[in-house]
Amino acid sequence: MAVAALGSAPRVKVAPWNDPVIRGWVFQIVVVGLVAALAWYLVSNTIDNLNRQKIASGFDYLGREAGFEIGDTMIDYSPASTYARAIWVGILNTLRVAVLGIILSTILGTLLGVGRLSPNWLLNKICAWYVEAFRNVPLLLWLFLFYKLISEAFPGPRQAISALWSSVFLSNRGLYFPVPMADPIHKWMGVALLVGIAGAVVLHRWAKKRQEATGQPFPSISSGFGVAIGLPLLVWLAAGAPSAMSWPELKGFNFEGGTVIQPEFTALLVGLVLYTSAFIAEIVRSGILALHKGQSEAAAALGLSRGQSMRLVLLPQALRVIVPPMTSQYLNITKNSSLAIAIGYPDLVASINVTINQTGQAIENILLIMAAYLSVSLSISAFMNWYNKRIALTER
């Protein structure tokens, strides 16, 4: 055999049942055959059962009228809309809670993780107990608790807690607050915001380049925010500052006008953020602890304050350790948002569950769920891998 590996002598003759290559292929064919047989058995049973129960197959039902209400929608939807639209509403709701959850839990988790390393004993211990309390109890329990607290502890719409001169109302129907009336200028303000963000990015790059070349710092973060917020404001002023507002008002048993953050959404978002930030805090903490002690000592020796050394020296390096586990936490938020079904927030799984019950077409719907979550998961991983590559240590 060793001779064969050198590639000079001819292959040693072995019996076919002792040849590892042949054995490997036989084994693979047997396993794949067994899996295929199992699949065939399941599929034939399924076809048989579907025929017997007279359940249609195919995706034709997507074009039919859904006929069910959805409480919280980001796009126009009514029971007369199609199943496809109902599912699309669900996908948008899932994405909304996932994106907000990712942003907020990253912020809260980073603060907690840094707080865990604070020299202040009290702050340190409070952050540690927060992490332990939220990590060791199921997310679903937190969701139930927050949802029940909101729907039972807050008063009904008639006794709603009002704040800011009766413009904001907090009740068990959610948080109502005024919004500007729809105005054509809003579209242009959105455009201005995008332009402003692009401008801020360009400004930040320029400032970084100048600082590297000349050593002169430029307050690029605050001025960047100024540009991004100032531009839309200018557009708004240029259009004559249209300031008609839609105010929430108590009519009958509930509020009308304004806009509302539903209690289901709030409970889901708060639960997801508090739960996941406990995990993110641990990731951030271990990422910073993984750095050599000399890094923080060198930063202190250069005269940087604790905040500066954290922001300019420690966190950028810790990011390399932090990003891969953070990616799986982001995926977890997205997947955990499916717990919405338990408290009645109409996310993708909730929409599909109703669709399954109405049409009986379980297989197609479950394929849709899997396709939707897989594509969201894959896009998050692809983005985070791209980001990870960008911040990875460039060794010379």
Place this chain on the structure above:
Amino acid sequence: MSDDALPGGERRQLAPPIDESGALGWMRKNLFSSWGNGITTVVLIVAVGWILSGFLDWAVFTANFTAASGTECRGGGACWALIREKWRYIFFGSFPYEQHWRPFFAVIAMLAMLITSADRRMWNWRLLVIWGVGSVITFLLMFGQIHIPLSLVLFIALAVGGVGLSLRKAIADTGEMNAYRVLAAIGFVGLALRIAGVLPAWSLAIAPLSYVETSLWGGIPVTIILATYGLAFAFPYGVLLALGRRSNLPLIKGLCVGFIELIRGVPLISLLIMASVMLPLFLPSGTTIDKFLRAQVAVVLFAGAYIAEVIRGGLQSLPKGQFEAADAMGLNYLQKTLLIILPQAIRVVIPPLINTFIGFFKDTSLVLIIGIFDFLNTANQALVDPNWAGFPAEVYLFAAFIYFIFCYSMSRYSKYLEVELNKGTRR
């Protein structure tokens, strides 16, 4: 430096270092080391004091521990009387009331099983005995009666014989090998006869207690069974998936990668919904599977994919030389894997495996979506009683406390093991 030098060559006396010993010194160091720190401390003390006094007032001082109904409780603080009234339901669900000692001792048996397997001295053949005896006791208590079918005994004989033949090849003496041959032959012939219909469907019945079906099970035993047996079955299956993913055989590797990534990409809820609506479609019409078993199957499928990834981490941490040395010794695949590779690979990943287990323990709460009465669901149901409506916080905090005790002790154990297992390699 120039500051320290005074005219006349004298040096300025430095102030003595601040005393860091004693209670005052400790406070100065850890709470008031700088202005910012001092302000943070004061603000935190005020905030924590305010929250804690409010909470204690609600939970202890104005709480009601003895009320006979929800209306008596109203207006005051926490209504712990609700827990006092409902704790047996929350813990044991709809299990027949006068039989509650059975789930109680089943829980004790499972806890004893888990705690003894946490002891490193048991990590050998004893583990199999502990789990075998523990499982029989648990299910005997929960079901009341168990039937051991002949086919199962035959299958075990075939499996033990087959694995023994391969694993002990060229290690065991002729007598032992002959024993394996006999076992495998009995198992094979028996199963063949059974499938051909020559042997009837004999089974051994152990039935000391009344039968309680799974739909009546509830509470803490359900949560522990789903998590423990989910892991127990998912573990060997996750090991197979991990080995498949690391295999050189392209088809096997493709199957395993596809399966692992598919399961990890979708939420557990979608698997549970699938198990509850699609499993009945997959099977020949007329066959029904117990709802509890369906949930357990979904948990096993889900857990297997995650465990496979943890084990893969352990496999990847092994140096290539271990595989090559095993090949050079002339060991076959089963011997190489079971005697050389897995003992080392699993040892590395025991702490992350326990963390995965904590995750499953919490995730079992999701089965309430498909109507299984696990611990969280029985807590939920306790709120439905109209006599005691309106006290969700009490029940959820109580349930959270129980979950916390379980998960926190497991995470402490995992931390302890991490230190303990690395003693040999620590600097």
